[in-house]
Amino acid sequence: MAFRGLTPRQRPALWVAALFFLVHLPLLGLVELSGDESFYWLYARHLDWGYLTNPPLIGWVVAASTSILGDTVTGVRLGVLVVASLGVFALVRLGEALGGRHARCSAVTFFFLVPLSWLYGFMAAPDVLLAALVACALAATVTAWCTGRTAFWAGSGALLGLALLAKYTAVLPAAALVPLVVAGGRRWGWKAPAAWMAAGLATAGPHLVWLASNGAEPLLLRVAVHGHEEVSEAFAGHGLLHFLGTQAGVWSPVAAGVVLWALWRLLRSGTPRAPHVTAMALGTVLPFAAFLVWSPFGPVHPYWTSVALPAACGLVAVFLAGLPPARRRLLWWALGAQAVAVLVAGALILGGRPGEGYLGRRVRWAPGENRRLAARLRPLLDAAGPGALLATSRGYATVAQQAFYLGVPERTVALAPFGLAVQLDEWAAPWRGRNAVLVAPGSLDEFPLPVYFERCHPPERIAPARGRVYTAAVCEGYRGPARWLWEPAHGADPQAVAGSVYRALLGRPPDPEGLRSVAWALERGELAHLVWNIVRSPEYRTRFAGETPVATARRILAALGEPDADPARLARAVELLAFGGPHGLFLRLLDEHGGPAGLTPEVEAAPPAPPPAQEPDGASRSATAVLPAGTVTVTEARRPPGPAPSTV
Structure with missing residues (x-):
């Protein structure tokens, strides 16, 4: 034997x-x-x-x-x-x-x-x-x-x-x-x-x-x-x-x-x-x-x-x-x-046609799908510049397959770092500041793009197989991983976070049910999903229908302790709002505070900052926000001291 x-x-x-x-x-x-x-x-x-x-x-x-x-x-x-x-x-x-x-x-x-x-x-x-x-x-x-x-x-x-x-x-x-x-x-x-x-x-x-x-x-x-x-x-x-x-x-x-x-x-x-x-x-x-x-x-x-x-x-x-x-x-x-x-x-x-079997059942079976998707992503990767990253906002399978068929194994990153995607997050740490091609099955609407990138171009929809749709976008300035988005925030104050979320997105203090929802989301690492659901809620659409981007950016900045943001800061917030939406802007500003753990009741209720002493009365400051559809100039005019002018 x-x-x-x-x-x-x-x-x-x-x-x-x-x-x-x-x-x-x-x-x-x-x-x-x-x-x-x-x-x-x-x-x-x-x-x-x-x-x-x-x-x-x-x-x-x-x-x-x-x-x-x-x-x-x-x-x-x-x-x-x-x-x-x-x-x-x-x-x-x-x-x-x-x-x-x-x-x-x-x-x-x-x-x-x-x-x-x-x-x-x-x-x-x-x-x-x-x-x-x-x-x-x-x-x-x-x-x-x-x-x-x-x-x-x-x-x-x-x-x-x-x-x-x-x-x-x-x-x-x-x-x-x-x-x-x-x-x-x-x-x-x-x-x-x-x-x-x-x-x-x-x-x-x-x-x-x-x-x-x-x-x-x-x-x-x-x-x-x-x-x-x-x-x-x-x-x-x-x-x-x-x-x-x-x-x-x-x-x-x-x-x-x-x-x-x-x-x-x-x-x-x-x-x-x-x-x-x-x-x-x-x-x-x-x-x-x-x-x-x-x-x-x-x-x-x-x-x-x-x-x-x-x-x-x-x-x-x-x-x-x-x-x-x-x-x-x-x-x-x-x-x-x-x-x-x-x-x-x-x-x-x-058997049968790609995406559909002989029995009529929908299956994930589309021969050649990854190669066709790679052919559509190649021009975007070239447009992003040399050394561009290949990123995904959902899982790891899509970006790993495309890294293989595009031949960029050293420059892959998953922006929703859970499970196997955590490893991609670790490997991509040295590539901060680079441009990237972001690709994901379905849509990118829910994903908080401003947390990860400084700017993103309008996305493109790609359908490499029958019934399968991907969205891809060229983004600039990768900021690095933000694992707090998907991990439990054990050190955060639920009351402070709930106050910031509700004042920024709904313009009101949180009710008891909202406070419980935020506490649950912090425990489960689901804050980003909760913020997205609030932005999609009927209350949000009713309250802020027709609101200008400048007003939205000012409201979110004020809720996070910047009620008197200067025009340059406000213009930058409008740029982030243009490609990331209200939820993306809020989460980006929250990331700049260090995540939910960086919010305290004092930060939430920060007093207005005094105006700079060196500016003369009646002077104005302005900044320009660069948007995909053009530019927007944000101007802050200061009224001279004295009684307010009468309104006719």
Whole structure:
């Protein structure tokens, strides 16, 4: 059962892995990169021991493959396909180590019939690396248990360390293997578990040091990302039901039933269970149990449970080896028929014209959309000048994909820094003051442009695919990240912030309900969204219909402690108002105060500033605001002292 050389017993595993690789290789470049894959390509251009939102292995693998094939779709995915092929090789060897030739065939056949594995060789994702490395670790551990060779114990630990560098959920299969490692220590001596643990820590050690040096912020950020805005659904039970429904889809009902049947038979059997078979059961149950517990408190993506797939294949292989041949054939026919049905349903949903399947269902399927969008953005990027940034106001997928197709990986920034976009925010910090092309799905109306840029040109609408609309604009003077817009403002005074918001936007003090809304928005990091909703409210439109831009700018400045702003300041506020709207101007001025935490009741109620003493009576000051439609001159005339002139 050892992996030395290429023995006749190992040749089937090699042939299966080679066939898997050769079948998937010509298909790698057929589909454009997804947003996540493009983001991992950005990782490859910023190599490090870790990232704010992911461990580093996916970036290393993509960097290795693109160094050979260049920045192409095939180049991004090739390295992950190589690792996935090694995982298939290990899966065949795992089945043979567990139960011989029949178990070997059962393990790999079950793997290929589970829908969760069908994208295994087509996409560059940490979950693919994780599943492949876990399969290798399981095969090495079972082989070490059977042979007692220390090299396999050390190899298993090193592979689990690499799996941790792919995704933090690798701790689940590692925990499942602990009883087997302990049993191996009793059987072969305690040198075996020592080698297992030492190799794992040595492999993952540099990343753990990096993680500790960053205050565990990346790990905490992952928890915050996946728990954001999902708690309300959790207590209604939606998260749990969604998890169960998606898992029934990606595993398929028949495959899920086979796994549950295998677990039931294992529990009901009266004979003592072998430790390596128990490890397969734990490797299947622990990930599902962990995600099941987490699902009420945050979303669980369907493919996360792929970490349990190698152990489930080993468990099913042992289970099917003990079934009568007639039942075994019946299960294989059921799994095969279900796989064909899923493939036909997928073809009906995704087929037909771009953006619409044969069944008439709207789907996010538009071949060539990213290339067409890149062709429309290229002139805007050239117009923005050399070294211009590529920015997005919504998420990270759009800007990561366009960075790939436009070839500007070093100059990308996401202006709504939550989730993976936080990493883009960090990378773009040195590029302040540069021009940028801002692109986002849908509209830019809600986004507070003045917070991030000094000036933006009128936006353009782009429709690269049927039913898909993007908005792009050339902006000048990137000001840097403003994470306070999207993060909870724990140090802010809700009463001071509410007073400024309501006086600036509605011209009145806040009512009790408004005060509660502002306090809730500060706790959730939703102040920008609240301000946008106020500007769109019927009360705002009724109160300030027909108001001039100068009057709007003066009102907002006064609410933030500048009731007597000079003409230059007022003209600049009118310019910001022209491309950012009232909500953008308010948030820009709030950003200049240091965010919500910089507002105090004293700032809110600042007294009018006295006029400059050196100006003669009756003098006037003026400034010009440059707007897209022309210029506006803002003049402040000072009345001489004495009684006011009579009005006729």
